[in-house]
Amino acid sequence: MRLRPPKYIENLAPYRPGKPIEEVQREFGLKDVIKLASNENPLGPSPLAMEAVQKHLKESHRYPDATAHRLRKAVSQKERVSEADLLFGCGSDHVMDVLIRSYLSPGDQSVTSHAAFVAFRVNCNVQGVEVLEAPLLESGSFDLDAMLELIRANERVKLTYLANPNNPTGTHRDRKDVRKFLDAVRQVRGGTVLTIMDYAYWEYVTDSEIPEPQEILSDYRGSVVVLRTFSKVYGLGGMRVGYGAGDAALLEPCQRVRQPFSLNHPALVAAEAALHDQAFVDESLKVNAIGLVKWRYYLGESGIPFMPTQGNFLLINTQAGFGKSGNEVFELCLKSGVIFRPVGNYGMPDWLRVSVGTPAENERAIEVLKALRKAHAH
Ligand SMILES: *Cc1c(COP(=O)(O)O)cnc(C)c1O
Numbered sequence: 001m002r003l004r005p006p007k008y009i010e011n012l013a014p015y016r017p018g019k020p021i022e023e024v025q026r027e028f029g030l031k032d033v034i035k036l037a038s039n040e041n042p043l044g045p046s047p048l049a050m051e052a053v054q055k056h057l058k059e060s061h062r063y064p065d066a067t068a069h070r071l072r073k074a075v076s077q078k079e080r081v082s083e084a085d086l087l088f089g090c091g092s093d094h095v096m097d098v099l100i101r102s103y104l105s106p107g108d109q110s111v112t113s114h115a116a117f118v119a120f121r122v123n124c125n126v127q128g129v130e131v132l133e134a135p136l137l138e139s140g141s142f143d144l145d146a147m148l149e150l151i152r153a154n155e156r157v158k159l160t161y162l163a164n165p166n167n168p169t170g171t172h173r174d175r176k177d178v179r180k181f182l183d184a185v186r187q188v189r190g191g192t193v194l195t196i197m198d199y200a201y202w203e204y205v206t207d208s209e210i211p212e213p214q215e216i217l218s219d220y221r222g223s224v225v226v227l228r229t230f231s232k233v234y235g236l237g238g239m240r241v242g243y244g245a246g247d248a249a250l251l252e253p254c255q256r257v258r259q260p261f262s263l264n265h266p267a268l269v270a271a272e273a274a275l276h277d278q279a280f281v282d283e284s285l286k287v288n289a290i291g292l293v294k295w296r297y298y299l300g301e302s303g304i305p306f307m308p309t310q311g312n313f314l315l316i317n318t319q320a321g322f323g324k325s326g327n328e329v330f331e332l333c334l335k336s337g338v339i340f341r342p343v344g345n346y347g348m349p350d351w352l353r354v355s356v357g358t359p360a361e362n363e364r365a366i367e368v369l370k371a372l373r374k375a376h377a378h
Contacts, residue, residue, distance in 0.1 A: 008106065008128040015122060019339050030337045036355040036365055037341040039167065039313045041235035043287060043358065045270070046280045049236060052273035053266045064268055066260035071272045075243065078275055079228075080214055084248035087255060090262050092200060092227040092242030095254075097123045099225060099244065102253040103158060103194060104129050110159040111150045113142040115169055115346045117198060120161040132157065140307045140315075141171040144181040151188055160185060163198035164210060168343045168353045170309030174209040182216070186223050194250070195224045201311035203233040203281065204288060210310065213245065222247045232312060233284050234274040241271040288312045291356035298366045302373070312356045315343070319350035322373060326352035329372065336368045 018037030106128025134146035304321030
């Protein structure tokens with residue numbers, strides 16, 4: 001006999017991250033490998049952030065500032081959110097975890113969409129929270145009406161999750177639809193259902209029909225937490241910094257639940273410096289916009305269907321484009337040193353997610369796909 005974990009832990013599927021570059025180099029004996037698999041910033045980290053980390057390493061014997069005072073001030077000023085309305089964590093992933101631990105118990109339920117960003121499901125399941133999923137609309141966007149039905153019909157639903165735009169689909173819902181959904185959720189069971197709106201890709205958004213985080217925060221105060229991250233446009237995925245913004249009273253239990261020193265000192269100073277690195281952000285957005293043009297042109301010209309995107313990635317239909325599953329195309333491209341991301345774990349075996357790279361990376365990846373189509377003409 002030995003101690004067994006609870007059933008909901010035994011049933012957890014392990015998270016499968018994007019394949020690391022070193023692994024592909026080893027497995028295929030390749031030197032030059034590019035990774036367009038994790039929606040990372042292809043330009044690397046913000047240079048100002050790296051400078052700040054180096055400068056502050058000599059303070060590593062000190063515990064980090066548990067209140068994230070300086071970063072809190074900087075975010076508050078830049079994003080026009082009051083300091084008390086911010087909850088910091090090691091990535092927005094951790095903020096989600098803390099929110100769920102603070103508000104839900106095993107046996108509770110949450111609602112999201114099929115193909116919603118997987119971290120939500122994982123964070124719920126770890127705590128014995130069952131996730132109910134509405135099917136995607138034909139367009140690949142979240143079916144907010146179907147989600148609302150699930151929220152209304154299931155008494156134990158306390159939380160709902162909407163990523164706008166979503167990963168891996170890249171799709172989004174417009175202001176009018178989001179507001180209608182939030183208005184309705186606020187009416188369910190006396191306003192006791194919390195909505196998490198994940199804005200991980202907000203900086204990349206170009207469609208003015210996607211509501212601003214500030215608009216959501218002021219109009220739905222107390223019923224929504226907005227998630228933001230330093231992992232994408234700021235290039236700090238490896239540093240692990242994210243935050244939730246919402247009513248201070250709503251976040252207060254979370255401040256007690258979160259581990260006080262979860263955010264380390266280098267991460268705090270890196271995030272603060274990155275926030276002020278506007279030149280880097282501008283350059284990153286430019287590289288992404290140019291990359292998207294290039295990818296859309298190639299995909300359009302080759303008749304490979306893809307979903308509309310508001311992020312730094314594209315979801316392409318490999319079944320229609322190559323007569324192969326996303327996983328098959330992924331495996332074949334590995335041999336040429338290009339790492340994409342299959343999304344079979346999202347129940348989308350016919351699709352492949354492509355992160356936008358530098359101009360040289362995009363060019364090389366497109367050449368590899370072109371060669372693949374030629375070799376496997378159907
Ligand atoms: C990448 C991503 C995040 C970022 O997660 P971190 O834990 O902050 O690195 C959050 N949400 C979505 C939808 C993402 O794609």
